[in-house]
Amino acid sequence: MSPQSKKVTEKFFQDADITINTPAFQKKKGYTSYEELMEYLNSQISKHPNLMSMSFIGTSQRGKEIPMVHLNRENENTEKVKVWIQGGLHGNEMGSPESVLYLIDQLLNNAEYAYLLDKIELKMIPMANIDGYEKENRYAANGLDLNRDQIKLNIKESVFLKQAFSDFGAEVALDLHEYKPYRKDYTALSTYGIASIYDAMFLYTGNLNVPDNLRNYTKDRFVIPAKKVLDEHQLLHHDYISTVKHLGDIHFNQGSESSRSSATSYALTGCVSTLLEIRGVGIGRTSFKRRIQTTFLISMSYLKTAYNNSEELKAEIAKAKKTQVNAALETKRNVYKDTIITIDLDKNEAIDFEVTIRDALQLQLLKERTRPFAYFILPEEKAITERLKILGLELSLLDEEKEFEVESYTVTEYEREAKKYEGVNRQTISTEVKTIKKSFPKGTVVVKMDQSKANMAMEVLEPEVKNSFITFEVIETAKGAVLPIYRLIKTDTSLR
Numbered sequence: 001m002s003p004q005s006k007k008v009t010e011k012f013f014q015d016a017d018i019t020i021n022t023p024a025f026q027k028k029k030g031y032t033s034y035e036e037l038m039e040y041l042n043s044q045i046s047k048h049p050n051l052m053s054m055s056f057i058g059t060s061q062r063g064k065e066i067p068m069v070h071l072n073r074e075n076e077n078t079e080k081v082k083v084w085i086q087g088g089l090h091g092n093e094m095g096s097p098e099s100v101l102y103l104i105d106q107l108l109n110n111a112e113y114a115y116l117l118d119k120i121e122l123k124m125i126p127m128a129n130i131d132g133y134e135k136e137n138r139y140a141a142n143g144l145d146l147n148r149d150q151i152k153l154n155i156k157e158s159v160f161l162k163q164a165f166s167d168f169g170a171e172v173a174l175d176l177h178e179y180k181p182y183r184k185d186y187t188a189l190s191t192y193g194i195a196s197i198y199d200a201m202f203l204y205t206g207n208l209n210v211p212d213n214l215r216n217y218t219k220d221r222f223v224i225p226a227k228k229v230l231d232e233h234q235l236l237h238h239d240y241i242s243t244v245k246h247l248g249d250i251h252f253n254q255g256s257e258s259s260r261s262s263a264t265s266y267a268l269t270g271c272v273s274t275l276l277e278i279r280g281v282g283i284g285r286t287s288f289k290r291r292i293q294t295t296f297l298i299s300m301s302y303l304k305t306a307y308n309n310s311e312e313l314k315a316e317i318a319k320a321k322k323t324q325v326n327a328a329l330e331t332k333r334n335v336y337k338d339t340i341i342t343i344d345l346d347k348n349e350a351i352d353f354e355v356t357i358r359d360a361l362q363l364q365l366l367k368e369r370t371r372p373f374a375y376f377i378l379p380e381e382k383a384i385t386e387r388l389k390i391l392g393l394e395l396s397l398l399d400e401e402k403e404f405e406v407e408s409y410t411v412t413e414y415e416r417e418a419k420k421y422e423g424v425n426r427q428t429i430s431t432e433v434k435t436i437k438k439s440f441p442k443g444t445v446v447v448k449m450d451q452s453k454a455n456m457a458m459e460v461l462e463p464e465v466k467n468s469f470i471t472f473e474v475i476e477t478a479k480g481a482v483l484p485i486y487r488l489i490k491t492d493t494s495l496r
């Protein structure tokens with residue numbers, strides 16, 4: 001049962017007047033099954049063998065193969081823009097996989113959009129969390145959240161996804177989600193509660209380890225034009241907001257800096273990254289067509305932007321890669337009052353509503369550490385190096401024992417959460433950084449910081465960062481311990 005009354009749907013969320021040919025729209029009830037999805041993908045391949053192909057990135061925990069669609073028109077003279085689109089990371093966001101299928105349909109079968117593949121190459125994951133989707137459950141089969149696992153990489157499906165993403169080298173990434181318009185916190189607001197009114201919310205990173213030119217470019221070139229398209233279609237939108245309890249009051253977090261989730265994780269590899277939240281969780285098939293169309297309009301806006309500005313986009317990404325930002329260790333959200341639009345459920349009216357925003361899109365830097373020339377990781381720390389590889393970092397090894405002047409971390413304060421979060425007991429530490437001379441054995445792993453995805457290395461290796469490998473217990477430590485991670489500050493041209 002949808003918690004949404006008919007009068008709310010009729011007044012605010014009329015369906016789009018369009019025909020959609022994807023499997024769910026061929027039936028009155030339910031959603032596209034995994035089998036129907038596979039059948040649909042195969043039928044498109046047989047119609048468009050020159051434009052579409054498919055591979056499998058791995059299998060889900062329950063043994064279902066996870067398909068990845070490749071759309072490309074061979075064109076040797078053009079350097080393509082690589083666009084990654086993923087759906088269904090959360091299994092209860094039923095419009096998301098359907099939106100990927102609709103995008104595939106329109107790119108292949110609508111002559112109006114055929115030109116896009118001249119300059120754009122796409123890799124698409126229509127259904128990332130198959131086991132969850134089959135049960136209409138947010139989580140993977142083991143109960144963990146794939147979009148909190150982008151750094152710790154403890155879930156099978158995340159490893160396959162991240163590896164495929166890293167191998168592709170995406171320049172633009174879209175992660176398609178749906179959000180719940182009726183939240184528990186909302187029942188306490190206004191007279192008899194509120195419901196969210198926004199058809200779409202945009203989540204793009206505020207993380208300061210992502211160079212500001214890339215953050216601004218994402219907003220100015222991609223997010224703002226997509227919002228204009230929604231305006232033209234009378235669809236309401238906002239930057240991503242979500243309620244949070246703060247000292248007993250309900251505040252709204254806006255944006256995110258959190259690399260455990262996709263939007264920031266992808267941005268840290270130097271790409272234009274956005275997570276879309278479409279109004280859809282918990283309301284069944286209500287306004288299903290409208291939801292699919294909203295995702296479609298935004299995705300098409302992103303593809304057109306990429307097509308029309310391909311050289312500028314590549315130049316901006318190259319500029320971001322050259323920008324050697326320091327490591328942001330501690331930040332603070334900007335807090336202010338703002339007005340959002342919301343549905344007052346008592347009056348069934350859209351009202352202006354004053355809220356307190358805690359904004360991650362305007363972060364204040366509280367503490368930073370200089371960017372090193374390279375990180376050294378001791379040879380036995382396989383849990384760290386395996387994850388760095390999956391995250392797309394290039395690693396090299398010392399081929400003989402050698403002494404270096406480096407900075408070491410000694411743990412001065414240590415806290416380990418008693419309660420598990422997503423399967424781990426998170427650690428929070430403070431460290432003292434000291435310059436020492438140390439002999440490193442053959443096989444020591446070197447992570448050079450002039451590589452394109454280096455900001456990701458900083459995010460996961462600096463132990464005080466909120467979503468570091470230390471935070472997620474990739475390695476355990478204790479008060480007084482010296483971490484097996486070292487910082488080489490001086491440039492050393494002998495290192496490969």
Ligand SMILES: [Zn+2]
Binds near residue numbers: 093
């Ligand atoms: Zn989601």
